[in-house]
Amino acid sequence: MRKLFIITILMAATTVVYAKCRNVFVEMGYQPAQVDAKLKEVFNDVFRGPNKVYFEVGDSMGYVSDIKNHDARTEGMSYGMMIAVQFGEKDIFDRLWRWSKKYMQHQSGNREGYFAWSCKTDGTRNADGAASDGELYFITALIFASNRWGDNTGINYKAEAQHILNCIQPKEYTPEPRKGGFPGFGGFGAQQQGPQKMYLIDPETKLITFTPDGFGNRYTDPSYHIPAFYEVWAKWADDGRADLWKVCAQKSREFLHKATHPVTGLNADMCQYDGSEMQMPRWPGMPQPKPGEKPRRNGSNNFRYDSWRVPMNITLDYEWSGADAEWQRGYGERIQNFFYSQGVDKFVDQYRPDGSLPEENEILQAGGFRKLRHSIGLVSTVAAASIMCKHAKSKEFVDALWNAKHEPFEDGYFDAYYDGLLRLFAFMHLSGNYREIIPQK
Template identity: 60%
Template structure:
C-alpha cells in the first residue's frame, strides 16, 4: 500500500463546508430558522446574528439583515445573499439591529416575507411584509408595518382552502386571520389560551392529517424548551400536549424552530449556540428528524451533532459530527479557538477509541484512496472501516502541525455505508476531517473568504509555492519571455507578441493579475493605455474598446470583443475595493461607465449590450453577426456575482440572473461525454455549424473553460455537483489521450480535427502549455485522484520553445500564470477594504 503525508505550517484546508452536519451553516451565525418547501426545494429563512457594532447591544441580540438559503438534499445549502436589510425598509428605525425571527409563505403567485423590527417613533416591535416573485427574492418591503400587530416572531399558515392566518408573540402568543391581500388583518387579534404559564415566543403552526399543531419555545425552568399543542382548526382551541425538545444541555437560553415535511420525512429546524458557546446571543441553525406517534402526538426530538442527510464520500466528512462513538477516549474541541467557524476536531485519545459516521454515499464507482487532515504529537495508527470492513490502516506521523494524509484503500463497498475510524495503536490523534479520493472544497469564497492551496495539499512547501508563483509572474512581466512593456512614465501594454498586437483580452487579463498581486503601478499603467488608445469616448461604440491595436496605439479594428469588457469591469471593481477611488483614477466610476454605456445600446446602430439582455448571456461581440452567438470561454458567472455586490449600478438582480443563466448555458454547451466545448456556439448551446475552421471545434479559446469553471467553483460553488462531473470528464478524456501527449485541438466529441488552426506563423497540433495549465486548474473541482497528476505536470512544465521552435509567450504565459494563481489560492475575490 502506498501512503503520503504532508505536514504544513500554514494550510488553508480546514473545514469549510456548508455542513451536511449540525450546524448546517458554518461561515456566519444564523438563528430562528423558518423552513418552507417551494418548487421542490427547501428554502430556509433565518435571522442573522452578528457581533454588535453598537454598545447598547453588546450583550444582546443584534440583527441587521436577512439571508435566504436553499437546498434539494438538506446537505448542500446555497446562500442567495441578503434579501432585506434594516436600513432598506421605510418604516424601520435606522440602525436598530432588530430584524428578528422571520417567515415566508406563498400564495397566489407571490412570496410574502414577514419580519419583526422596531418601527420609527414607536415603542416595541411591529411586523412588516415584503413581497417577491421568487422565493429567493428580490423582496420589496411595504412602506408601513401591518396594522394591529405589536410583537415579534411572526408565523403565517396558509391553510388548504387558501385562508391565511398569522401568529406572533407579544404578552403571550396571539393570532388573527389575514385578508386575501396578505398585508392586513381580517380579524381582531386574540390571545391563545390553554397554554402553560411561563415565557413563550416564536410560534410556528402547521397542519398534518387534519390536525393543527401550535409549536413554540417555552421557558419551563431557566432556558427554552420547544413545546406544542394541538387543535382541530387554525385558530384552535389548542390542547397543550407537552415538550418536543428539552432545554439545551449547555445552557443556551433560546431555542426557535420550524417544522416541515420534505420528501416524505418530517424535520425540525432549530438553533443552538454551537459556534459561540461563550455567548448565547449568536446562534446557528440545526436540523434533526421529527417523528409522530400513531395518535398524532410528537415524539421528543433528541438534538444530534450528525444532523440529517446523506454525505458524499468524495467530500469532506466532519467526523467530529459523529452518529456514534465509544464511551471513552473521544474528545471534541474547536480547530481554532480564535476562529470557531473553522469547525471542530475529533480526538481519539485511547487505543480502541472510535467514532462512527453514518449515511455516506460511495456511489457506483470504486474509491481509490482515503484522505484526512490530522495531527499527533507522538504518532499513531488509525483503522478505517466501511460497512464494518477494514479498508485501510493509516500511519499518522508525529506532527505538531496539521498534516494531510493520503492512503490507498482496498475493496470499499459501494452505495450508502457507515464509516468508522478507530485508533489502532500509538498516541492520541486529532482528526479535522476525512474523505475519499481528491475531496474538493464544498463552499465558495464569497461565503468563506478562504481559498484552496492545492499545491500545499500535494506536499509542496509554502516557500517553494511562493517562489514558483513569483517566478511565473516575473517571467510574464519582466523576464526574457515577457509580454508587458512600459511606455513612458505612466502607461504600459501587454502584447500578443506572435501576432504583433495589443488586445483587450491581454490588457484586461493584465489588469486582473495586477490587482490580484496588489500592483497598482502596473494596473494604472495598463488602464491609462486602454483609456487612451482602445476605449471609444463617443459615437455608437461609446464605452466599448477596440479589441486589437498596434503597439503604437493605432487601431487594427474598431469593434469590441466582449470578454475584454467582462474582465475590465471586474478588475476595475476589484481595484475600487482594494485601493479606493481617490488616487487619480475613479475605478468604480470607470466600471459603471462601461456597464452604463453598454446597457444603453439599443441595437439601432447594429450595436447591442455586450450582455444579451434577452438571453442574459454574453455575446461574442456586441456588433453585427457576433451579437447573435456566444463563446463558452467568455462565461464567468462569478464575475456577475461580483457586479451584483459592488458595481452599484442598480442592476444587481439582473447580474444575478445572468450568473444563473450562464451556468445553465454551460451545461448545454459542453459535450456530455468528453467535457469538451466548441470555441463558439449558439445561445442554446448548440453548434453554429458555420463551416469555418473556427467555431465548432475545441481549439484555443476553448482552453479557458476548465479554468473558468474552476474559478466559479472556487468563488461561488453554486453549481458544484455538475462542475465536479465536468472536471472529472474533461480530465478523463485528456488522460485517455495520454497525460503528456494530449493535443490542443479536438472536435467536441473527441475525434481528431480535419484541419489544424494555426497559431501565429505555425500550424501544428501540440501538447500546449496553455491547455496543460487550464486542465490542471480544473483540479480544484475534481474528485478523481488523477487530478494530482495534472497539477504535478503543470508544476514541472517549462515555458520554452516547442520542438518546431514555436514559443507562445502571450497566451501560454498568461494561462500558466492564472493556473498557478488558482492552485496556490492566490486568485481571490477582492472584498472592499
C-alpha cells in the first residue's frame, strides 16, 4: 500500500499541465485508440523508423537532417525540439539542444546567441548566418521545456531561452566575410558596406525578419509569423519584455491579414513588411531583360514550400490565443475552399497567390526536381486548418490526411524531412496534442 502511495505521488508530481485543445479526429468519427496509434506511428516515422530524419551522436547529442540536402538546419533542429517537448521525449530534446548549441549557436562575436542556419551532419557550418524562424522555435521550445521539466535537470532551459532573447535585440555590427549565404540570397548581403543593423524583429514594424542581418532584414517571410509564440514569451520568458512580445503578436496578426489573398487565402513565400509583393533588387552584373522581353516573375512572390506552413501557424494562434478568431475562421474556410476547387486529392503545391499556376521557370525545385506535386506536407497543413472551419468540406481534408501515404513518388522523389515534419505537426494539431505547456505548480 505504501509503495502504491509513493508511485501515485510521483506520478502526480510529473503530471504535465496543458492548455486544452480539441481532438478533431475523434470529433470526426475516428476512435480514440485509432488516433493514439496513428499519432505514435507518424512520430516513429520521423524519429525511429526506416525513413527517420533523427540521428543520435554518441551518448548525449543528436540531430535532425534534411536528408535530400545532406545537412542539419535550424528549422529541423528547432522543430524536433518542439515536437520532443510536446511528446515528453526529454532525451531527444536534450540531445538536439546540445548539438544545436555546440555546432550551430555562435558563442561570441557579432552573431552571439544566433544560430548558423545550416551545418553538415558532422557539425561543420555551411553558413554562419541565421534564418529567423529557427530562433523563434528554439526560444519557444526552451520555454516549454522549462515549464515541463524545470531548470535543474542538467540544462537551465529558461536561462538558455533568455540568452537568445537578449542577443536578438537590435544592435549595430560591422559585417564579417560571409561564409555560405542563405540559398538564393547569399550574394546580396555582400553588397552592403559599412556598419549594419542586426535584429530578429524589425524595430520599426515589430515584424520578424527573413534573416536578422544583411539584405534579409529588409523583408519578411509570412511563414515565420507565429503570433502564438510571442504570447508564450510574454507569459513565461520572464525577460522583462512582455509588453513588446504582445505588440509583436498583434502586429503579426495584422500582417497576415494583408499578406494573404482575399479570395484564395494564399500568400507569397516572401514579401515586404506591408504585405506587398517582394521587390528584388537588380544588382550590377545580373542579366537585364532584352528589348520586348517579358520580365521574369519573381518566384518568391508565389505560394510554395515555406508558404505551406501559414495555415498551420494561423491554426496554432487560433487554438492557443483565440485573439483573432473571427478573421482566422474566415481565412481557414477561404483557403480550404480554394484547395477544394482544385480537387482535395489533386491540388498542387505551388501557385501564384491569385490561384493561377506558376510558369515553369517560377517553380522552385526540390531534391533536384522542378515539378508541381500533390505534396503530403501541404495536404497536412491544409487539413490542420480544419480546426478553424465549420463547413463540411473540412472533414474531406482531414480524411485525406489520415489516408495519405508518405512514400516516394513514381519518379523517385521523396522528402522524409519537410513533408514528414509537417505531417507530424498536423497529426499533433488534429489529435489535440500540440498544446501550450503551462508551468508546474
